[in-house]
Amino acid sequence: MIQRTSYFRTAAGFEVIEHARNRLAIVLVAVFVPVWITLITVMMPERPLPFRYRATDEVLQLNGMHLTLISGGLNAVTLIVGFLMFSVTYRSGPFDRRLVAAGYPRRHLLAAKMSALMLSSVLISVYAAGVIWLYWKPEQWWLLALSLFTSALTYGGIGIVLGVVLRGELEGMFTIIMISIIDVGLESPVVNGSASGDLVHFLPMYGSMQGGVAAGFTSGFPTRQLLLAPAWWLGCALIGLVAFHLRTRVHTRRARPLPVRGTEQVLAQRPGPGESVHVCVKMCDETCTAGDHMPLYQGLAVLAALSAEQAAGNAEQNVYPLGRRTSAM
Known part of the structure; x- marks a missing residue:
């Protein structure tokens, strides 16, 4: 909720x-x-x-x-x-x-x-x-x-x-x-x-x-x-x-699910409610970056917003999503 x-x-x-x-x-x-x-x-x-x-x-x-x-x-x-x-x-x-x-x-x-x-x-x-x-x-x-x-x-x-x-x-x-x-x-x-x-x-x-x-x-x-x-x-x-x-349909095919090996469980495609992301933005070169850890829904919105600005030619930053982490939010 x-x-x-x-x-x-x-x-x-x-x-x-x-x-x-x-x-x-x-x-x-x-x-x-x-x-x-x-x-x-x-x-x-x-x-x-x-x-x-x-x-x-x-x-x-x-x-x-x-x-x-x-x-x-x-x-x-x-x-x-x-x-x-x-x-x-x-x-x-x-x-x-x-x-x-x-x-x-x-x-x-x-x-x-x-x-x-x-x-x-x-x-x-x-x-x-x-x-x-x-x-x-x-x-x-x-x-x-x-x-x-x-x-x-x-x-x-x-x-x-x-x-x-x-x-x-x-x-x-x-x-x-x-x-x-x-x-x-x-x-x-x-x-x-x-x-x-x-x-x-x-x-x-x-x-x-x-x-x-x-x-x-x-x-x-x-x-x-x-x-x-x-x-x-x-x-x-x-x-x-x-x-x-x-x-707003996504015209891409879904990837086939990976096989389960032993007791290893495959990560669910949809994120859980407690997950978050770490977003890193390149400011000037590869060694000059800024990052922040934020809730998943906010991270998705930030990535989409920066991607839209970059596609429109209004931003020079490159966005690197460094992965997904589970935390008690």
Whole structure:
């Protein structure tokens, strides 16, 4: 149990580092969201617009500017979280493959990515809902934040899938932008006069848009509509799980087991929970080295990280794993 926690903690640390290095996403959160919301309040008229609220199956006449605040907030959150998760997943692909090849469990890497998605979605959604609250007081602010969270979660899952499946960074960015624009355009009556059509049920942002309208103009809770957002996220998570498994496969044949001679036992291929490694790094020449004794899961991560840096041409060190030792950790 302790070892599993250590695996997850190490993988989660790598995810936090990758998110912190994505300065463009941080700038988008800090600047794009308030600027976008401000432009909506300044430029959008307040004339009434019809919107079909599915929880009661009635057409509501809503303030156009307030309705655009909801759709604009959803658009901003989905673009930022989708871009963030795609970028992190795409850039960490080679590193994840090295970790898996070195013996790191896939489930802990995936759990760390999902945890990072949850945390970033919560922070960005609450921040966007707070910016909207500065200009307009909806009936249920917490439901607005929940609707933004569900849309962020959905597009974060889409970003993870695209980061694993697509081969280029530009195509992934373009795909996320186009999906979000089409989704918001078909959902909002500001752009689409027939936004009440039945086809909007199949859009990723359908449940979030219905929840946002309920939060802004009613005292109800559209349970059935909001449950569609987790369905989209689970579908994306399943696709991402399969794609991640295929992309991190080790395409090598397993060596045949050595024969057992007498009472000698062959070392197990998988390390035990109490084993550790000693890693030695060449600093300048063969006589100038630095070494450290560390837990096995941490040693595997260090070896993969240094190998990735060396393959990218960012490091001159050579790594020498000097063997495996058993210790009471």
